Amino acid sequence: MSDDSGASRRAAMYGADDLSSMTIFSGNFINFGYWQDFTPGLISVDERTESQANLYRAVLRRLTIGPTDVVLEVGCGIAVGAALTLREFGPRAVHGLDLSQDQIDRATRVNADLVAHQPDRFVLRQGSALELPYAGEKFDKCYSVEAAQHFEDLGAFASEAHRVLKPGGRLAVTTFFTPYPAAVDELRRLIETIDSGVDVVLPIGSFRDDLLRRGFVDVRVENIGEHVWRGFDSWMEQTEFRDSWGRNWLKAYNCGLIDYYLITADKR
Numbered sequence: 655m656s657d658d659s660g661a662s663r664r665a666a667m668y669g670a671d672d673l674s675s676m677t678i679f680s681g682n683f684i685n686f687g688y689w690q691d692f693t694p695g696l697i698s699v700d701e702r703t704e705s706q707a708n709l710y711r712a713v714l715r716r717l718t719i720g721p722t723d724v725v726l727e728v729g730c731g732i733a734v735g736a737a738l739t740l741r742e743f744g745p746r747a748v749h750g751l752d753l754s755q756d757q758i759d760r761a762t763r764v765n766a767d768l769v770a771h772q773p774d775r776f777v778l779r780q781g782s783a784l785e786l787p788y789a790g791e792k793f794d795k796c797y798s799v800e801a802a803q804h805f806e807d808l809g810a811f812a813s814e815a816h817r818v819l820k821p822g823g824r825l826a827v828t829t830f831f832t833p834y835p836a837a838v839d840e841l842r843r844l845i846e847t848i849d850s851g852v853d854v855v856l857p858i859g860s861f862r863d864d865l866l867r868r869g870f871v872d873v874r875v876e877n878i879g880e881h882v883w884r885g886f887d888s889w890m891e892q893t894e895f896r897d898s899w900g901r902n903w904l905k906a907y908n909c910g911l912i913d914y915y916l917i918t919a920d921k922r
């Protein structure tokens with residue numbers, strides 16, 4: 655019997671199917687992107703790649719990374735974002751974690767130079783956000799970019815992130831949530847990956863509560879949808895997915911059913 659659960663579909667997407675190879679994405683990134691001042695018009699592949707790097711920069715700027723910091727990325731994908739962190743923000747080390755061994759293998763190939771020449775500063779590992787394979791109080795900063803929509807228990811992730819952060823450490827997470835619980839049924843009708851369980855979309859308030867319950871303080875929630883959805887939809891329009899359900903992300907945003915968020919939280 656075939657297993658059609660969200661988890662098995664995610665395993666295929668990030669495994670043999672290699673989502674990063676779809677024209678929706680580029681530059682080995684797999685995220686919707688961040689456009690500071692989006693203006694309609696033709697988007698080049700380089701601009702699309704830059705939008706995805708910019709989503710990383712938006713997150714990393716909120717972490718105030720210093721030269722002695724040891725940083726963890728959860729759901730690093732092909733780790734081009736983790737490499738950007740090392741290159742542009744200069745921490746002592748970046749650790750990239752991903753559930754998919756195929757993604758970690760791709761990350762190792764794509765970043766072969768860093769893996770070979772800076773093995774103490776650029777460390778990749780397979781493992782789950784729900785059970786982080788690290789000792790407690792190891793990291794100064796922890797972040798996650800467009801991966802938390804796949805974490806099946808955000809309370810467990812909040813708890814694990816809190817455990818591995820040093821006192822005074824900071825967490826930053828960016829991805830999509832719904833502003834209010836009743837929207838989930840309507841979102842299922844519009845978005846195939848939500849309906850199938852690939853994306854587990856929760857109310858933003860429940861993640862904020864998870865973070866507070868697990869001991870985080872100064873939890874801040876920013877809506878960044880105006881910098882994400884229109885740019886992403888314009889790019890979709892240029893691809894062979896222009897007539898697909900994927901255009902419903904922008905519709906859902908325009909109807910107030912979904913938004914893209916950047917959440918930061920501190921460990922006392």
Ligand SMILES: C[S@@+](CC[C@H](N)C(=O)[O-])C[C@H]1O[C@@H](n2cnc3c(N)ncnc32)[C@H](O)[C@@H]1O
Nearest residue numbers: 668683684685729731752753754782783801804
């Ligand atoms: C949409 S991709 C984003 C990758 C990367 N952050 C980027 O922006 O290019 C989501 C990634 O999260 C990973 N992932 C999904 N569930 C996970 C989990 N429970 N723990 C760790 N990683 C997970 C997937 O394997 C995938 O590589």
